[in-house]
Amino acid sequence: MKRKSVSYAKWGYIFLAPFFIVYCIFALYPLISTFYNSFMDYVVDRSTVGGGWGTSSASTAKETISFIGLDNYKDALSSNETLVQSFWNTVIMWIIGFIPQIAVSLLLATWFTDLRLKIKAQGFFKTVIYLPNVIMASAVAFLFTCLLQKNGALYSFFEPIAGKDLSLLDKVWGARGTVGFINFLLWYGNTTILLMAAIMGIDPGLYEAAQIDGASPSQTFWKITMPLIRPILSFVLVTSMIGGLQMYDVPSLLTKDNGNPSGKVMTLIMEIQQRKDSDVGKACAVCVIIFIVSAILGVITMIGLDDTKDKKKKKRRKAA
C-alpha cells in the first residue's frame, strides 16, 4: 500500500507531551484533590510534628479525615466566619487598584500612540512606566510598610488624615487604599504596554480619515479606539480580575498576616494560607469557591464584551 502523504502530527503530540505531563502532575491532580478534600472534614493536629520514629507506622501529624459533604462550604459561607468579609475585602481592594490602573493606562497608551502628539523618547518612558512591575511585589509592600509605620518617612505626612499617633495602615480605608495603590503602581505599566500594542494594531488610515472629517480627539478615542481595542480590554479585565482574586503578598506583608485593621484587609488567599496547615478541608472549600467565582466572572466578562453580537447585527443588516 502506498502512503499518500507523510504525517507529521505525531511530532506535534510528542512535543506537546511534556506540557501535558507537567500540567497533569502539578495542576490537574492538585485541582482534583482540592475538590475532593473540600468535601472532607480534614483537620491536622499541629501540636505534634509526627516524626514517625515510633513503633507504629504513622509518619505524619495526627489527622482526622472523614466525609462531611457540603458542610465546609456551609461553614465557609456562614456569618460567624470571616470568609465572606474577606471576599468583599478582596473585591474592594481590587476595584481600588483597577479603576485608576485602567484609566491611567488608557490615557498613557492613547498619548503615546497619538499621531499628532509625536512624543519623543518613547522608549525611555515606556521603560520607566514598566519598571515598577519588575520589582517584586513583596519588596514594594515592605517599602510602603517602612514609609508608613511609626517613625517612617511618610508617617507624619499622613497623621492629619489617620489621626493622632496613628499610621495610615491603622485605618481601614487607609490600609485598603494603600494595597490598591500598590497594585495600581505595579500593574499600570504592564496594562499600558498591552493597550499600546492594541492601539497600534488599529489601521492608522482610520485615524487619518477621522482627522480629515474633523473628528475631535475625544471623538476618535470613543468612536475608534475604544471599540477596536475591546478584545484586548476584555483580556486585561479578566486577567486582572483573576489576579485580583488571588491577591496575597501585598496585603499580607502590609498587615503582618493579620489582615488588620479589624480583618478588613484580609484577602481570600490569606485566609487559605492561614488555614491550610490545619483546617485543610475548609481551605480547600475556599479554593473551590474562588475557582467557581473566577470562572463565573470570566464568563460574564467574556459575554459582556464579546464582539460577535455586533457582527451578527451587521450580518443581519447586510442580509436585509
Added chain:
Amino acid sequence: MAKLKRVLAGALSLCMVGSMLTACGSSSSSDDAASSSKKADSSKADSSKAGDSSAADSSSEAPKAERMNTAELHGKDSSDKSKNTLRIYCWNTEFKLRFDAAYAKGGKYKVETASYKDDKGKELTEIKKIDGKDIEWVQVENEGGAYQKALDEALKGQKDSDNKVDMFLIEADYALKYTDSKDTDYSGLVALSPQDIGITDDDTKNMYEYTKDAVRDPISGDVKALSWQATPGLLYYDVAMAKEVLGTDEPDKVQEFVKDWDAFKETAKKMKDKGYIMLSSFADTFRVFGANMTAPWVTDKKLNLDPQMEAWIKQTKEFTDNGWNNKTDQWQPAWNADMKKGAKVFCFFMPSWGVDNCLYKQGGDEAKGKWKACVGPAGWFWGGSWLCGAVDSDNQDIVADIMKTMTCNTDVAKFLIDSVGEMVNNKEAVAQAKDSYKNEFLGGQNHIALMSESADKISLKGKISAYDQTCVEKLQGDMAEYFKGTASYDDCLKKWKQDVKAAYADLDVG
C-alpha cells in the same frame, strides 16, 4: 465556519467539565474505604490520647512507656555528603555566635575557622568545619511560625531522607511540640534523648531544674533538650532619666520606684511630666504577665485567656491612653530605635538574652552606661532556647559533644558570662560570677547576681503549650487595635479567637 468553531469549543468545554466531575465521583468513592480506615486510625488515636494534654504538667508524672533507644538508626541510611555535613536548624544567629566563640574552649573535636565581617563591619571568627565536617546553618525567620513550618517539614521527611538534620534549636513557645513523644508508641518522637548519646545526669547537674523539667518527655521521662541559658528577666532603666526624674540612679533605690505595678504607674506619670516615656511598645510588659500565668494558653484543646493576660490588656490600654508608652510594636524599627542613645524611653523589660540581643545590638558601644538593671514589679522570665539532637542524625558524636560543651561545660559557661554577659544555665559558673562579675555595657553592674536570685524560682510547669507562639503573636497583633482605639475590646478578642482557630482548627476557642 464560525458556527463550527463555536460548536467545537462548546463540545470541548463540556468534555472538560465532564471529565472533572467523573474524576470527582470516582475518587471519592474509591477513597471512601481509605477514609474510613483512617477514621478507625484516628479513633484509636483518640482513645490513647487521654493523657496527651498539651500542658507541661506531666513532667512530675511517672513515664508512661518503656524507654526506647533514640540513638538507633530508624530510617534510611544517609548519603556521604550528609555524613560529612552537620546541618543545624535555627532562627537567628544567637547560638551560632556563642558556638563560634566558645566551642573551642571545651570541645574535643578539632575545628577549622574562617573570619568574616558582620553587618556592623566587626571582624568575627566562625567555625567552618568540625572534625573535618562542614557545618551548614539553616536559618529561618521565627515570626509567624515560619521556622516551625520549615523545621516540621525537615523532621517529617527525616526518616526517608538521605540528607539528615543533625541538630535543631527550639524555643519555649513551642518546645513541647518537639520534646513530647505524644503517644506510648512514640509517634511524636523527633529529638534524641541526650542520655542515649552519652550525656549523663552528672554532666547536667549544674543546670537549673526548670530548664530540664520544661523539656521532659512525658512518655519516656527523658530530658529531651539542653539549654545553655537561663532566662530570668529584669527591668533595664535609663540611668540619666532616673537621676533627673527620680533623683537617683542606684539600682536598689530605683527599685523602690518600680517595686509593684502601682509604684510603676506613679513613676510613669512622673516620667511623662518630665517629657519622657515609661515604656516603648504595647507588648513590653507582656512577658512579665505571661510568666505568671496560672494555666497554659491551651489545655485539653481548649483555648483560654488567662487572668494575667486580661490584666496585661487592661494595663496596656491604660498606659496607651495616658501616653505612658511610645505606641510602638515589638521587634519593629521604631521599637529598636527606642533603645538607642538619645531616645526618650525610660525602661525596657528584658530577659537575660535581651541585653546582648536587643539593648547592645541596637544601642551599640554608644549606649554603654545608658542602662542599669533592677528587679522590677514582678519576677518573670521569657522563653529560652534549647538544643536538640535530631533522631537519625548521622553525626551523633559531634552533636553530643556540641551539646555537652555548650551547655554543661563550666569553663565555657564562665567564658560566656565574661564575653557576652550571658546568664548561663550553670549554677556553678553563676555562683562564681555572683561575686566578681562586672558588665561593662551596664556600667559595671553585676546583673548576673540580680538574675541568679530569680533563676531558681522559675517554673515553666503548667505554663507552656505547643500552641504558644501563635496565641501570643496573634493576641499582640489583634489587641494593638484596641490599644490604639480603632476597635473595641470584644471585636479584637473575637478576631484573636478566629485567628487561632484558623491556625489550629482542632482547638475549641469558645
